[in-house]
Every structure is written in C-alpha cells, then in structure tokens.
Amino acid sequence: MLLQILFYTHHLTTLLFGVFLSAFFLGVNRDRKNIGILLLSALASGLLYLICIFLIGTEFSDEIYPFVVHLPLLLILVFYYKFRWLQSLTSILTAYLCCQYSNWAGIFVLTLTHEEWCYYLCRILVTLIVFFLLCRYLCPTTALLFEKSDRELIIICSMPFVYYLFDYATTKFSTLLYSGSKVVSEFMGFALCLAYLLFLLIYFREYELKSRTEQYNELINMQLRSLRSEIEQAKKSEHNMSILRHDMRHHLMILQTYVQNQETDKALDYIQQIHQTYENTIISTFSQNELLNSILSIYSSRLQELGIAFHAQVAAPKDLPCSEMIFCAILSNILENAMNAVKDLSQENRRIELHIFEKMNHLMLLEKNPAPVPPVFSDGIPVTRRSGHGLGVKSIIYYVESQQGQYQFFMEGTDFAVRIIL
CATH class of the missing domain: 3.30.565.10 (Histidine kinase-like ATPase, C-terminal domain)
Structure with missing residues (x-):
C-alpha cells in the first residue's frame, strides 16, 4: 500500500514539476489564475496517462508520454500564453532535463538500500527541492534568456534536445543505458544537466554584463550627442540674437509706419513674425x-x-x-x-x-x-x-x-x- 502511494505521488510530483517549471522558465506569472490553468492541464494530462496505463500498459504508455503530456503543454504555451514555438519547446526540454536530478538521486539511493519505497521517497523529496531552487534562482534568468532570437535559441535548445532523444532511445524504447551499472549510467545525464544549468547561469551573467555595458555606453553617447547639440543650438541662438538686436531698430521703424498708416492687421502679423523668430532662439530644457x-x-x-x-x-x-x-x-x-x-x-x-x-x-x-x-x-x-x-x-x-x-x-x-x- 505504501509503495503504491509513493509510486503515484512520485508520478504526480514529476508531472507537476515539468508542467509548472516549463511555464515558469518562460516568465509566466505565478498568480492564482495561471496556477489554476497549469494545474488543470497537468491533471488532465495525468488522467489521460492513467487511462493509457490501464488500457495499454505502463511500458507502452511511457513510450507515448510525449504525446500525452509534452505536446498538450506545448500547445498551451504557444496558443494560450502566446510564446513562440521554439521558446516553448526549449522550456519544456529544459524542464525535462531537470528531472534527471531526482532520477539519479533515486537510483543512487535504490542501489544503497535495495528498497523501492526509498527510491520513490528520494525522488519525491529531490523533485520538490530542485523545483524550489530553480524557481527561486533560475527562472528569472531563463525568462529573459528565452526571449532571444530563434538562431540563438537553437544553440540553447540543442543540449536538452539531444538529451531528450538520448533518454527516450536508451531508456524508453530500449534498455541500452542500463546494460551496466545504473549509478554510473545515470550519472552521465546528471552531469549533463548540471553542466547545462551552469552554462545558463554563466551565459546569462555574460549577457547581462554585455547588455548593461552596451546600454550605459549608449546612454553616455546620447548624453555627449545631446551636449554637442546644445552647444550648436546655443551658438546658433547667440548668432540669431545678435542679428535680431541689430535689426530691432528696423523692425520698430516698420511697425511705426504700419501704425501711422492705421494698418493694424499688418502690424500684428509683423509682431507675430518677430515673436516666432525669438521663439526659435529658445533652447528647450x-x-x-x-x-x-x-x-x-x-x-x-x-x-x-x-x-x-x-x-x-x-x-x-x-x-x-x-x-x-x-x-x-x-x-x-x-x-x-x-x-x-x-x-x-x-x-x-x-x-x-x-x-x-x-x-x-x-x-x-x-x-x-x-x-x-x-x-x-x-x-x-x-x-x-x-x-x-x-x-x-x-x-x-x-x-x-x-x-x-x-x-x-x-x-x-x-x-x-x-x-x-x-
């Protein structure tokens, strides 16, 4: 009984881990509405997976797992949350790669204890711990990182995609990976996952530093261009003011002539022209x-x-x-x-x-x-x-x-x- 409870709890936590982490990697807000939508989609996929287990067995259900869980999640991220296809695929594959932490830890404990309940309990605990750490420290990084162009995303996606194919080819469709020691075999995936997460953190730090440096340089250049523009405007304004002072006597004589001839409209138009000329000498701050x-x-x-x-x-x-x-x-x-x-x-x-x-x-x-x-x-x-x-x-x-x-x-x-x- 205990073993069955731990078995289904493990599958449930792994399913929720993948669904929620795939969304949070893309920057989906962690509010009630989104948590409810993601929870419903996870439960629907989980129910469909259970139906498949009862109808066609666990082995074949594991082989079609991508169509039961991953494909619906991809469609939700693309059509409901409006993320690009490659963005969504990269996030799902990255979340799948992160499941390797609990997988290796569980096999390591199973090798030591030879107890299946220890295996499932270890996987559940490690899944929860990894989920908390990734949500707190990595999700803000990936939300910005996965916004990059498709060409750069292909580079980022390549590692989890290769691992995804490798895992299904050697564990779901065959037992090639387990022909030797499980601990040694699974450690390859564990090391790959660790290297990938370190790559994300290092890449983001470099990107952040480069982006901030470029932004600050652009701001400084804009400030220098603005100062040069203000100096040119000041020189131009000073030149125009000297001309206006020189021509003021002529303007007054023209206005006096208009007033003496009772041509008020012309005088007002001329005053407006002079006013506009003075306005053009004002430097806006x-x-x-x-x-x-x-x-x-x-x-x-x-x-x-x-x-x-x-x-x-x-x-x-x-x-x-x-x-x-x-x-x-x-x-x-x-x-x-x-x-x-x-x-x-x-x-x-x-x-x-x-x-x-x-x-x-x-x-x-x-x-x-x-x-x-x-x-x-x-x-x-x-x-x-x-x-x-x-x-x-x-x-x-x-x-x-x-x-x-x-x-x-x-x-x-x-x-x-x-x-x-x-």
Missing part, C-alpha cells in the same frame, strides 16, 4: 537632471526628424530618487518602442505623450502612443511572435524588478500605455 535631459533631447530630435509629435511633461528633480542610469535605460527602451510603433502610422497618429513626475519619493512615468492594432497581451504583458522582438519589453521588466518597482502595460481607448513606478 526638459529636466534639471543632465542625463535625463540628454535622453529626452536626443529622442525629441529623432522624433522631430520622423515627423512625430512629442508632448513631454517632466517634473523630475535634479537628483532622482532612483538610479538615474537604470531609469534612463527604461525610458530609452520605452521611447524606442513607441517610436518604432508610430513611425509608420498616418500623420495624425504620429504622436507620443510622456509624463514624468515625482511623488512621495517615487518616480512616476507614463507613456502613451496610438495603437490602431492593439498588441496581444499575455498576463498583462505585450507579446510578439516575431523572432528577435519583445526584448525591449523584457528589458523594461527586468530593470523595473531589479529596483523593486512596478510596471503596467494597458490599452487606454486606442492608445497603448506604459506606467512605471520606481
């Missing part, structure tokens, strides 16, 4: 914070060149209440995404609204831009199936979470909006 002002100035110029109206209301202090580098990295990602979203729209829809202000020692950011075709949302996050896209949104989320901030993506009428609190 968005913020007292130099880096923030540089980012806004650069994007203001780029948007103006593309014919995009940019309405910015900025009330940020000189010293930001958060990391200015991270905030400006978030801002540049948001403005870049907005610019790409509206640059091909009709002229009346080429506009971007930006609000930045401080409240209760927190920095608030709200950006809006037209979106005639609303984006697809998954768990409140806009997603795309286009290879190489979506990394900007993931970067925004990563930077916000690194500062324990809050983010929200939503539609306001026909406008797409982003709200950030740091």
